[in-house]
Amino acid sequence: MSEEKQCQCAEIQEEELYPRLEEVINQHRGKGEDLIMVLHKAQNLFGYLPRRAQEMVAEGLNVSLNEVYGVITFYNFFSTVPQGRNSVKICLGTACYVRGSQEVLDKAQKELGIKVGGTTEDRRYSLDVVRCIGACGLAPAMLVNEDVYGRVKSPHLVDILKKYE
Amino acid sequence: MIRATINNVEIEVPEGTTILWAAKKAGFTIPTLCNHPDLPPGGQCGICVVEIEGLPGLKRACMTPIGEGFKIKTHTPRIQATRRQLVELILSDHDTSCLTCVKNNNCELQQLAATVGINTVDYKNESRKKHPIDHSSVAIVRDPNKCILCGRCLTVCSQVQTVNALAVNHRGSETLISTAFDAGLGNSVCINCGQCVVHCPVGALYERSATEEVWEALHDPDKFVVVQEAPAVRVMLGEEFGMPVGTLVSGKMHAALRRMGFDAVLDTNFAADLTIMEEGTELISRLTSGKNLPLITSCSPGWIKFMETFFHDMIPHMSTAKSPQQMFGALAKTYYAKEKGIDPAKIVSVSIMPCTAKKFECLRPEMNASGYRDVDYVLTSREIGRMMREAGIDMNEMPDEHADPILGEYTGAATIFGATGGVMEAAVRSAYALVTGKELEDVEITPVRGLKGIKEAEIDIEGTKVKVAVAHSCGHARALLEKVQDQMRKDGKSEYQFIEVMACPGGCVGGGGQSWGSNMAKRARRGESLYAEDRSLPMRRSHENPEVQAAYEKFLEKPNSEKAHKLLHTHYFKRSAVDGKILPG
Numbered sequence: 001m002s003e004e005k006q007c008q009c010a011e012i013q014e015e016e017l018y019p020r021l022e023e024v025i026n027q028h029r030g031k032g033e034d035l036i037m038v039l040h041k042a043q044n045l046f047g048y049l050p051r052r053a054q055e056m057v058a059e060g061l062n063v064s065l066n067e068v069y070g071v072i073t074f075y076n077f078f079s080t081v082p083q084g085r086n087s088v089k090i091c092l093g094t095a096c097y098v099r100g101s102q103e104v105l106d107k108a109q110k111e112l113g114i115k116v117g118g119t120t121e122d123r124r125y126s127l128d129v130v131r132c133i134g135a136c137g138l139a140p141a142m143l144v145n146e147d148v149y150g151r152v153k154s155p156h157l158v159d160i161l162k163k164y165e
Numbered sequence: 166m167i168r169a170t171i172n173n174v175e176i177e178v179p180e181g182t183t184i185l186w187a188a189k190k191a192g193f194t195i196p197t198l199c200n201h202p203d204l205p206p207g208g209q210c211g212i213c214v215v216e217i218e219g220l221p222g223l224k225r226a227c228m229t230p231i232g233e234g235f236k237i238k239t240h241t242p243r244i245q246a247t248r249r250q251l252v253e254l255i256l257s258d259h260d261t262s263c264l265t266c267v268k269n270n271n272c273e274l275q276q277l278a279a280t281v282g283i284n285t286v287d288y289k290n291e292s293r294k295k296h297p298i299d300h301s302s303v304a305i306v307r308d309p310n311k312c313i314l315c316g317r318c319l320t321v322c323s324q325v326q327t328v329n330a331l332a333v334n335h336r337g338s339e340t341l342i343s344t345a346f347d348a349g350l351g352n353s354v355c356i357n358c359g360q361c362v363v364h365c366p367v368g369a370l371y372e373r374s375a376t377e378e379v380w381e382a383l384h385d386p387d388k389f390v391v392v393q394e395a396p397a398v399r400v401m402l403g404e405e406f407g408m409p410v411g412t413l414v415s416g417k418m419h420a421a422l423r424r425m426g427f428d429a430v431l432d433t434n435f436a437a438d439l440t441i442m443e444e445g446t447e448l449i450s451r452l453t454s455g456k457n458l459p460l461i462t463s464c465s466p467g468w469i470k471f472m473e474t475f476f477h478d479m480i481p482h483m484s485t486a487k488s489p490q491q492m493f494g495a496l497a498k499t500y501y502a503k504e505k506g507i508d509p510a511k512i513v514s515v516s517i518m519p520c521t522a523k524k525f526e527c528l529r530p531e532m533n534a535s536g537y538r539d540v541d542y543v544l545t546s547r548e549i550g551r552m553m554r555e556a557g558i559d560m561n562e563m564p565d566e567h568a569d570p571i572l573g574e575y576t577g578a579a580t581i582f583g584a585t586g587g588v589m590e591a592a593v594r595s596a597y598a599l600v601t602g603k604e605l606e607d608v609e610i611t612p613v614r615g616l617k618g619i620k621e622a623e624i625d626i627e628g629t630k631v632k633v634a635v636a637h638s639c640g641h642a643r644a645l646l647e648k649v650q651d652q653m654r655k656d657g658k659s660e661y662q663f664i665e666v667m668a669c670p671g672g673c674v675g676g677g678g679q680s681w682g683s684n685m686a687k688r689a690r691r692g693e694s695l696y697a698e699d700r701s702l703p704m705r706r707s708h709e710n711p712e713v714q715a716a717y718e719k720f721l722e723k724p725n726s727e728k729a730h731k732l733l734h735t736h737y738f739k740r741s742a743v744d745g746k747i748l749p750g
Contacts, residue, residue, distance in 0.1 A: 051346065054345075055743055059742075064323070064329030064332070064345075065329075065345040065354075065742075065743055066329050066330065066331065066332035066334075066344060066345040066353075067329065067332055068345070069332065069334055069345040069346060070332040070333055070334050073334045073335045073336070074333075074334075074335070074336045075336075
């Protein structure tokens with residue numbers, strides 16, 4: 001947390017987004033049934049769902065905070081941690097898995113010092129797993145942002161990650 | 166009426182009856198796990214499946230209304246195999262340390278495993294994740310490793326109590342019933358009512374126990390341990406010893422506590438009479454001044470936290486009178502200590518409550534009017550039942566004994582505090598006398614009795630009409646208060662002058678500290694038993710209590726005196742609807 005605080009620019013930017021979230025909420029005020037839609041918009045705004053945004057959505061839509069939290073933690077799409085500038089996704093689909101993608105994942109977690117679903121403190125990388133990206137012929141495969149890498153061996157991983165600032 | 170057959174037994178039941186209840190009528194018990202008689206069926210567990218001739222698949226009996234001509238089978242080999250498989254799957258993901266579980270012998274999953282005939286669990290789940298136990302609350306402990314995700318706790322929390330402290334969070338094998346942000350019950354809007362606890366079929370929710378601390382105090386020769394028992398405890402404690410539901414054991418309870426080694430066996434009912442003197446006087450002064458009406462009762466600590474969290478604008482309407490437990494606590498270490506010549510520092514004040522929220526209440530920082538912690542330890546009715554069994558006491562064999570003076574005498578008005586509407590009725594009995602100088606001829610105010618969610622009555626105090634309302638369970642309280650808010654917005658005042666709220670369904674007889682497996686039928690029987698004790702007592706009005714009169718004469722001067730205010734009255738805080746913490750300012 002303290003690391004995050006050092007990055008003043010990000011803090012200020014996030015602060016400026018709350019009035020815009022308020023505008024979104026105003027269009028759905030008191031309508032609990034719009035919860036997922038509003039959370040979707042909030043996540044597009046912030047890149048993730050900070051706790052304060054969750055509290056604002058709960059109050060604005062008149063649903064309990066716990067219901068908001070339940071929905072967020074149910075859907076993989078929603079994230080409660082800020083996303084890094086680069087999204088690293090390692091395929092754990094059947095083909096990739098049998099060709100050793102678990103090893104690649106272990107290496108990525110070790111190198112980045114984060115677990116699946118986490119973001120590095122400098123917000124350079126976020127790490128996730130995916131189930132099949134349609135590149136089974138290249139197994140094991142991984143994605144960094146829009147770029148697909150095939151036949152990844154764990155020693156390659158560091159070189160790949162280095163390319164992304 | 167619908168005609169159908171269940172296992173070849175012909176039955177006729179009203180339309181809309183579920184197969185589960187119809188089967189019961191036909192003499193067959195279909196096993197269930199997530200089903201609870203007071204809650205809407207959820208269909209989570211699937212244990213209650215049955216076969217209906219001509220329909221594909223198995224149907225859940227709890228959710229399926231019976232149809233004309235249905236031919237239902239409830240215990241075929243296919244059904245039995247399905248049930249066993251389901252229970253085995255639950256057990257494979259369950260912490261089965263039954264012998265050391267608080268629910269040992271009272272667990273519905275244990276009973277179910279026996280009922281469906283589990284003798285082996287074929288599914289091994291070596292990677293079962295061990296979750297940390299939630300110890301963040303001072304009242305309630307939550308152990309997710311015992312949780313079977315049946316959802317009863319969150320149904321009662323969200324639908325009956327409208328607190329929404331619990332929800333289903335995360336997904337798949339990670340699914341967890343927890344609070345927002347998984348922050349723990351102590352960091353949530355939880356009001357400590359304990360309805361989740363009494364609705365949990367397994368050992369996933371239980372009170373934070375104080376039994377060890379109380380044993381230690383009882384065995385410490387330097388301590389003088391006093392005990393008080395709430396009204397609703399005396400109509401439940403018998404159940405812990407196999408007596409019929411609602412058996413009144415006031416005298417046996419006093420005898421048993423004395424045999425456990427408490428130095429003075431006193432009674433919360435004394436303080437309930439005292440509460441009426443304070444709250445009744447407060448009611449009269451508000452009726453006279455017309456300010457802050459309606460007056461709302463403040464005996465239920467779950468309700469207090471609910472109001473502090475969700476109804477900030479109702480704070481000025483709350484009675485400032487403390488609950489009987491805390492009034493008793495404040496007097497035990499002042500008046501009682503003085504009269505008996507005991508150093509208050511040596512007094513350990515224990516209370517036996519039907520309630521988990523009382524554990525929170527006694528720890529509120531402001532509850533130290535005596536200069537000490539007014540109440541040191543709160544034990545639920547369940548905990549004292551356990552302690553009595555540990556001490557080898559059988560309630561059935563106890564003689565009837567009275568509580569000790571000078572905080573032990575009580576009237577019928579005090580004992581009905583334990584049932585919804587009781588505080589209202591007791592207050593009216595005395596307010597009438599305080600205003601008119603005459604006694605109510607018929608002390609029974611029946612419109613405020615019973616288990617209807619919101620009850621109303623109009624009381625005529627020699628020409629002055631007082632409109633009163635009574636709500637039990639926080640869901641009903643919420644509905645009533647929203648109505649009051651509406652009226653105040655529109656007309657600047659409410660139609661009601663006096664409102665009683667109890668956080669738990671049925672009032673304290675249905676509290677979160679009462680026996681496992683509580684339901685509305687049991688709550689009703691316990692309530693009736695309190696009204697029976699009221700009828701049997703020679704004094705039925707709080708102001709007739711000689712010990713209360715003596716307390717005013719020797720110590721408190723008069724109701725709402727400066728001294729009474731210091732010791733017997735309190736104040737409230739606005740709390741956050743995010744985490745239940747006190748808001749600044």
